[in-house]
Amino acid sequence: RPSAPASSRASQQGYRAMPGGRYASRSGGVRPQQRLTSVRVGDVAPRERGDRAQKTYRRYVVRLAVIAGIAAALIIGGIAVYGSSLFAIENVSVTGVEHLTSADMEAMASVPADTTLLRVDASGIRNSLLQNAWVQDVEVKRVFPNTLELAVTERTIKATVEVPTDDAKTVRKWAVASDHMWLMPIPDQDSEAGKKTSPKIYEDAAAALSVVDVPYGTKAGIGTYCTDATVNNALDIVSGMTTELSGRVKTVSAAGAEETKLVLDDGTEIAFGKAENIRDKERVVLKIMEENPGVVYVNVRVVERPTWRSLS
Structure with missing residues (x-):
């Protein structure tokens, strides 16, 4: 078999890998063989995630440092302002x-x-x-x-109450609120204490309900709640009324719960008794007064058996 020409053999040998990691070039020289590296596709994603995580962490640390710096500045500034005379109350x-x-x-x-x-x-x-x-x-x-x-x-004055003094020789007028708190004893308007008292107190007291005939022993104290049953019964009656009758009650005689009596603006007396069945008692009183002109007295202590008296 004829052998290949020398030039052809040399050309083929120029591309053959040589021992020791070298290969021959076309020019006949020998140069080192380049190493090829490979990366698995599965390693790329974890590496990218790691890089992103590091970048995110660095941004987080920077932000945290900025926030901490701002917070520290605000705290220091707040302490300085708090201790200063800024915003002094004038x-x-x-x-x-x-x-x-x-x-x-x-x-x-x-x-x-x-x-x-x-x-x-x-x-x-x-x-x-x-x-x-x-x-x-x-x-x-x-x-x-x-x-x-x-x-x-x-608080506003709901009523004035004539409370007996300790010696029972006279009474002292007290103002009481709608929640049954004793507000103050009302001094004589011409006295030294009266001249220092707000005129509004006398104005409201004159327009308020008047509770009289209170039993001896009733105690009143500024800023305390009334505990006397007869006074509370009188206040509860008027507070519980829902008709025009409530606006006409000017005086309540509170000698006792059963004896509680209302006096209207025209002088009509209503024996009301305990603060029970208030609306029913109102309805009966109004009906009797409507049907009996000139009535001057109505007894509804027992609402089922009312009695009345008239001038005619």
Whole structure:
């Protein structure tokens, strides 16, 4: 078999791999064989996820550091402002008072002269004001930059009660609220105490229900709730009325629960008794008065057996 030409053999040998990781070039020189590396497809995704996780972590650390720095600055600034005289209280505003004066409220609030809106003890001021019998509720508001507002809800006079004195020789008129709290003894308007009392108190007392003939031994105290059964019975009767009759009751004689008697604005007397079946008793009284002109007395202590008396 004829042998291949020398030039052809040399050409074929130039592309043959040589021992030791070398191969011959076409020029006849020998150069190192390049190593080929391979990566499995399954390794790519975990590696990319790791890179992303590291980047996310670094961003998280940077953000956390920024937030911590801002928080520290705010805390330091807040402490500085809290301890400073910024927002010092220069005005105390009082709203909602009629029976108490603004001066009375400011004195009871006792706001320290060197305090600020940030340091003021609003809860303590509120609790202090609630100790006054006239104050039913109060909201302490901070009005920046320098005003403290006391928004008061006052109790009102439901009735005046003639309470016997300890020596039983006379009576003392007391104001009582709708929730049966004793508000204050009402001084004579021409006395020294009366001149210091709000005119609104005398105005409301004159228009309020008058409870008289209260038994000896009835106790009244400012800021305490009435515990006398006869007085509470009288107040409950008028509070429980739902017809126009309630507006006509001017005086209640409260010698005892069974003996409770109402006196209307025209002088008509109604023996009402206990604060029971109030609406039924109202209905019967109104019907009797409508059907019997000139009636001056109605007894509904036992609502099923009413009696009455008229001038005609």
